[in-house]
Structures are given as C-alpha cells and as structure tokens.
Amino acid sequence: MFSDRPRVIFNSVSYCVQKCNISQKSFHEIPTPKGDWPLVGHAHLFGPNGPYNAERLSEAVLDLSKKLGAVFKLRLSGTDIIVTVDADDTRTLFRHEGRLPHRPPFPALLHYRQHKFGSIGIVPGNGEDWYKFRAAILPLLRKQIFQAYIDQQKKVAETFVDYIQTNLKENSEGIFTKSLNFVAISVTSPGERFSCLSTSSSKTETKDVMNASIDFMDGLYETLVGLPLWRLYRTQGYQKLETSHQVIHRIVGGRLQDFNARYKQQPEQISMLHPFLTSLFDNPTLEWKDVVMLGMEVFLGGIDATATTLAMTFHYLATNPEIQEQAYREATCDKSPLEMSFMRACIKETLRLSPTAGANSRFLANDANIGGYLIPAGVKSKTCPGEKTKYEVRYVFSIQSLNKITSQCHFLKMFILILYIYIYLIFQTLVSAFSSVSSLNEKYFTEPMKYCPQRWLRESSIAKGHAFASLPFGYGPRMCPGRRLAEQEMVLLLKQVLNKYQLESANSTTEPVGMVYRMNRIPDRPINIYFRERVAQLKESSIRAQQ
Numbered sequence: 001m002f003s004d005r006p007r008v009i010f011n012s013v014s015y016c017v018q019k020c021n022i023s024q025k026s027f028h029e030i031p032t033p034k035g036d037w038p039l040v041g042h043a044h045l046f047g048p049n050g051p052y053n054a055e056r057l058s059e060a061v062l063d064l065s066k067k068l069g070a071v072f073k074l075r076l077s078g079t080d081i082i083v084t085v086d087a088d089d090t091r092t093l094f095r096h097e098g099r100l101p102h103r104p105p106f107p108a109l110l111h112y113r114q115h116k117f118g119s120i121g122i123v124p125g126n127g128e129d130w131y132k133f134r135a136a137i138l139p140l141l142r143k144q145i146f147q148a149y150i151d152q153q154k155k156v157a158e159t160f161v162d163y164i165q166t167n168l169k170e171n172s173e174g175i176f177t178k179s180l181n182f183v184a185i186s187v188t189s190p191g192e193r194f195s196c197l198s199t200s201s202s203k204t205e206t207k208d209v210m211n212a213s214i215d216f217m218d219g220l221y222e223t224l225v226g227l228p229l230w231r232l233y234r235t236q237g238y239q240k241l242e243t244s245h246q247v248i249h250r251i252v253g254g255r256l257q258d259f260n261a262r263y264k265q266q267p268e269q270i271s272m273l274h275p276f277l278t279s280l281f282d283n284p285t286l287e288w289k290d291v292v293m294l295g296m297e298v299f300l301g302g303i304d305a306t307a308t309t310l311a312m313t314f315h316y317l318a319t320n321p322e323i324q325e326q327a328y329r330e331a332t333c334d335k336s337p338l339e340m341s342f343m344r345a346c347i348k349e350t351l352r353l354s355p356t357a358g359a360n361s362r363f364l365a366n367d368a369n370i371g372g373y374l375i376p377a378g379v380k381s382k383t384c385p386g387e388k389t390k391y392e393v394r395y396v397f398s399i400q401s402l403n404k405i406t407s408q409c410h411f412l413k414m415f416i417l418i419l420y421i422y423i424y425l426i427f428q429t430l431v432s433a434f435s436s437v438s439s440l441n442e443k444y445f446t447e448p449m450k451y452c453p454q455r456w457l458r459e460s461s462i463a464k465g466h467a468f469a470s471l472p473f474g475y476g477p478r479m480c481p482g483r484r485l486a487e488q489e490m491v492l493l494l495k496q497v498l499n500k501y502q503l504e505s506a507n508s509t510t511e512p513v514g515m516v517y518r519m520n521r522i523p524d525r526p527i528n529i530y531f532r533e534r535v536a537q538l539k540e541s542s543i544r545a546q547q
C-alpha cells in the first residue's frame with residue numbers, strides 16, 4: 001500500500017526544484033561594488049577621483065567582472081543595472097525581452113520630438129509607439145529592398161575612390177586622415193546624394209547637414225549622461241540637440257517632399273530606384289510627419305557606426321598585410337556583395353574586436369534567471385490596451401494617496417513627490433549584456449585579441465565561438481534595421497578601395513587602437529592610412545625587375 005510513497009515524494013521534490021528553482025539566488029545577493037551612495041549610486045566610481053573612466057566603460061566592466069564575477073549590479077541614475085559579460089546570460093536576456101522590447105529611452109530627444117513634431121520616430125520610443133515605426137522600417141531588411149541600392153552604392157564607392165585620389169594628389173605624403181562620414185546612406189534616405197565627397201565645391205546645404213549631424217550626436221550624448229538638468233532649463237547640450245535636429249529635419253524633409261512629388265508623377269521609376277522611400281510614402285499607418293522622422297532616423301543611423309566600422313576595417317587590414325592580400329584577391333573577383341564572404345568576415349571580425357555599441361540593454365518583460373540570480377521584470381510591456389504596468393500602478397496609487405494626505409501643505413507635497421519619484425526610479429531594473437567584453441573573452445574565441453576573419457568562414461576549422469558572445473547589431477525585434485544595408489555598403493566600398501590601393505598604417509604607434517564611449521564608441525585616436533596605388537606599385541616592381 002505504501003510502496004509508491006517514496007517515489008511520489010521524490011517526484012514532488014524534483015517538481016518543486018524545477019518550478020521554484022531553489023538554487024536561484026535572490027536579487028539582493030547579486031555582487032555589487034562597494035560604495036553605493038544615496039542618490040548618486042555608483043556614479044562616483046566614474047568621477048574625477050574614482051578608479052574608472054566613463055569613456056572606458058568596457059574596460060571598467062571587465063575589471064569589475066574579474067573582481068565580482070560575470071554578473072554584478074551597478075546603480076546609476078536611479079536605475080539598478082545588472083551587468084553581465086556572459087554569453088549564456090545574453091541569450092537569456094533576449095529570451096525575456098518580450099514582444100515589444102524596452103530599451104532605455106533617450107529622454108531629451110523623446111521630449112523634444114513629442115513637443116515639437118508630435119512624432120517620436122524609432123530610436124527613442126518604446127512600446128506600441130515604437131512598434132508602429134519599427135513595422136514601417138522593416139522593409140530595409142528585405143533582400144529585394146536593400147539589394148535595389150547596389151548600383152547607387154557602387155557609384156558612391158567609386159566617388160569615394162576618386163576622393164582618395166584627389167587627396168593623394170594634394171598630399172604628397174599620401175596620408176589620408178579625413179573622416180569617412182556620409183559615405184553612402186544619403187542614397188537610401190533622403191534619396192539624393194549629398195556632395196560631401198567633392199572636396200572643392202561642397203554645397204552650403206551639405207556642409208550644414210554634416211555639421212548638424214555631428215552636433216546632433218554630441219547633443220544627444222550630452223543630454224544622456226549626467227544629471228537631466230535639461231528638464232529644468234535649456235542646457236547647452238539640449239540647445240545643440242534642438243538646433244541640429246531642426247537643420248536636419250528641414251533639409252531631409254525638403255528632399256523627401258520633392259521625392260514624393262516626383263513619385264506622384266513617375267511612380268514606377270521612383271519606386272524602382274527608391275523602394276524604401278516609396279514603401280514609407282505608401283504606408284497608410286504613417287502621417288507625413290512620421291515619414292520625415294523615419295527618413296531622418298535612417299539617415300542619422302547610417303552615418304556614425306558605419307564610418308567607424310569602415311575606418312577600423314581599413315586599420316586592421318593595413319596592419320595585417322596577409323589578410324589584406326586575401327581580401328584583395330576576393331575584391332578582384334566578380335562577385336555580388338552577399339558572395340564576398342571573406343570581406344564580410346573582415347567586417348564581422350572588426351565588429352568583434354571594436355564594436356561601436358558597448359552593450360545591449362533591455363528592461364526585461366518577464367522575471368529571468370541571469371547567472372543564477374532572480375532578476376525581476378523591469379518595465380512590463382503593455383500587451384493589452386489599458387493594462388497598466390507594475391510601475392504605473394505604483395505611480396497612480398502614489399499620486400492619489402499623495403493628494404489625500406497633503407491637500408493642505410504644498411511643501412510636504414513637494415517633498416513626498418520627490419521621495420516617490422526616487423522610489424519609483426530605483427525600482428527599475430535594466431539588464432546590460434556587455435558584448436564588447438564577452439567578444440574578447442578566450443572562453444568564447446580562440447586567440448581573442450588576434451584579427452582573424454577566417455574564424456567566421458563557413459569552411460573554417462577555427463571554432464566560431466558562442467552565438468551570443470559578439471552581437472554588434474543587437475538581436476531580436478529591436479536588432480539594427482540598417483544591418484544589411486550597412487554590410488552591403490561596406491563590402492562594396494572595400495572592394496573598390498582594395499582593387500585600387502594597398503593600405504598601410506600611417507599611425508605612429510603600434511599600440512592597439514582602443515575604443516572610447518561617445519554616442520557610439522569611436523577609436524581613441526585618428527586612424528591614419530597610406531593609400532598606395534596598386535598600378536604604381538606594379539610599375540615600380542616591373543621597372544625594378546627590368547633593371
């Protein structure tokens with residue numbers, strides 16, 4: 001009669017282990033650096049007297065992970081940040097991001113766009129507001145759409161080679177230091193090339209938009225880091241953001257307006273040349289203000305990260321002549337960008353060693369086990385209309401009770417409000433997976449500091465590493481929508497450049513180039529390259545052979 005008992009007990013224990021995960025440690029047990037100060041949290045660690053430099057956040061995270069373990073907690077700007085450098089945890093993070101992944105917003109940009117344009121675009125938004133824009137930008141990832149830009153991107157690459165040539169003529173030492181900004185994105189949005197590659201006669205409009213896009217990134221960064229004083233008055237950073245945004249919005253908006261008019265006259269011709277723009281024009285969910293905002297996002301999204309990745313790829317090829325030769329051999333073949341697997345591998349390897357994004361961050365949609373710790377959902381994404389998130393419920397409750405308690409005393413009201421806001425903020429939990437650290441870990445990549453594009457080739461015997469250890473374009477529903485376009489553009493440019501020139505580093509030191517944090521991570525020094533013409537070299541060597 002009792003023979004089954006032990007088995008039943010055993011089964012229910014194992015069930016309990018599975019369901020409750022008793023081995024899982026609590027949130028409060030997550031290691032954290034000493035010195036979690038009231039209000040400022042751990043920000044002082046990155047201050048003038050702190051041990052770390054905010055510009056070198058990835059190095060700080062690496063150091064802290066060595067001391068505290070792969071998962072640890074930082075409190076910055078009132079938010080608990082769970083940092084992980086483990087690729088399995090990164091996978092868990094993305095499995096718990098939900099249908100509408102919630103990224104930290106850019107509050108100043110969001111505020112400015114909401115008030116000035118009534119349209120927020122894709123980058124600063126979250127929830128259903130973000131989804132509307134995301135759905136509209138998705139065509140960019142379709143092969144049929146991004147491949148429609150090949151010919152126009154090829155022409156831009158040719159212009160770029162001419163640009164190098166002009167600079168070589170002007171500069172007898174052959175040192176090329178110009179930034180690679182604005183290379184090709186303008187053919188996709190706003191659909192017409194800006195003339196910044198013609199050295200002598202750049203139009204005023206092009207200069208304005210170039211300067212504005214640099215100011216925009218600076219303004220965005222300045223309003224993001226430090227205290228949000230822009231909420232009290234228009235700080236310098238906020239003014240920069242406003243002014244540059246206005247310039248880009250006016251210029252991009254004007255060009256889109258012209259295109260839309262031409263599209264109405266010649267629908268077939270324009271949709272063949274500009275399939276992405278026409279998909280926006282035809283999208284019934286978008287108002288004109290949304291079309292301009294998206295056109296602007298694509299334009300701005302395409303400049304910075306692509307320019308840095310190209311510059312760093314030039315640098316790695318210049319410092320690894322054998323790899324450059326292999327890339328050159330591929331460049332001489334007549335292959336489509338998708339078939340140029342070695343050059344694609346070079347770009348992937350550049351982004352593994354020098355990613356422009358330091359981390360991928362999300363507020364979780366559901367509770368998750370990250371590195372053995374129970375991490376509560378951060379901001380619950382709304383799935384049903386009218387459903388309130390945990391934090392909104394807390395907030396509504398707070399305001400109602402606050403009004404009851406303090407109806408007579410304004411000072412008390414202010415004090416309690418500030419206290420509530422603080423409590424509200426510290427309940428947010430962000431998870432940041434530092435791919436810029438995991439992508440350099442020998443646990444995932446053999447000889448991690450070596451530039452070795454071969455590791456990404458399908459036929460290579462070198463282990464590919466963990467699929468979540470290097471994620472330079474992010475992952476999941478919020479992954480970079482410009483990825484395919486950017487890869488295609490970079491491969492086409494590399495092909496043109498390598499076909500004509502041999503690259504040599506003109507940097508005075510052989511110290512590895514590091515990356516510092518701005519809006520995107522950028523190299524910590526100018527990337528100087530000698531472009532040696534291959535034809536000239538051939539001639540020189542044949543003369544030498546004849547002698």
Ligand code: HEM
Nearest residue numbers: 298301302305306309357472473474475478479480482486
């Ligand atoms: C080498 C080039 C590029 C790199 C490394 C890069 C990287 C990234 C990363 C890491 C994200 C965040 C993804 C996430 O949170 O999961 C992102 C988002 C984004 N990127 Fe890129 N990007 C590049 C080029 C481009 C280009 C060419 C465009 C223009 C079409 C673009 C437009 C965007 C936009 C609009 C978002 C926001 C997406 C969203 O929030 O849903 N990017 N990019």
